[in-house]
Amino acid sequence: MPQIHHQATHGFHAATSYDTHRPDYPSQAVSALLAAILIADVPGARLVELGAGTGKFTSLLAARGEGFDVVAGEPHEEMRRVLQGKRLRGVRVVGDRGEELGSVEGGWADGVVVAQAFHWFATIETLEEIRRVLKPSGGGLGMIWNVDDFNAPIDHTPSTPCEARLKAIIRSLPNPINLYRELKWKDVLRPEQQQLFEWPLREDEIAYETRLSRDQIWERFATMSQVSSLKGDELQAMKDRVFETLTSDDVEEDEEGNIKWHGRTVWYWTFPIADR
DSSP states (O other), rough: OOOHHHHHHHHOOOOOHHHSSSSOOOOOHHHHHHHHHHHHHHHOEEEEEOOTSSHHHHHHHHHHHOOEEEEEOOEEEEHHHHHHHOOTTTTEEEEETTTBBBBBBBOBBEEEEEESOOGGGGGGGHHHHHHHOOOOOSOEEEEEEEEEESOOOOTOOOSHHHHHHHHHHTSSSSSOOOGGGGGGGGGGGGGTSSBBBBOOEEEEEEEEEEEHHHHHHHHHHHSHHHHHHHHHHHHHHHHHHHHHTSSSTTTBOOOOSSSEEEEEEEEEOOBBBOOO
């Protein structure tokens, strides 16, 4: 039976901090993703969300006017507890993993969405389960990530030298799982691996920019599973390294001491082959 990856188990133990400091999804991106998989403006549409985490994306689904019926699967106990505490309208929270959606009957869902998580369970077993729960005709699979410049794929040039140095720091850490930035999660969807979903993936993105204090940048940086799993002296050394980067001479800040922060919201979608 598939288990939660140990890096997720230990790296996301501070679920409340994750919920507070990770960026929100722009409403434009959410609407575009839901329209792409044919469930925007569909009253009462049934959605399965995999890897729902603390519910940052789930909250946006619950607040929309369609009145979605959502099954939100999150196997990580601490993250699921935060999500359950939000008591979101129209949302049933379960402990299902992507590879085993025992709480969802076959053909129940109008669409499946995954926010910030597909790379954790990008397997054939997951695709088979997604295909099983989707209705024989209807919507598809949508995936979305918020990608700060420091955590972007290697070919993406950060907007500032500071963000480039932070990117070098995060890439220097061990990476036992193929995180989003490696883009290897796409491999499971290639036609030589499966004949369940269409290839190539469709994709789109929008850029975002905000201003954050040094403390806020560190808190966001520290929610990364590779950083959050550090303890004691190792964690303090990482914090010192990040603050040294954030106080370099080339870092521009406003009168309140806030620094420009950049990233992109990226979303992908596809449909079951047999339904299109």
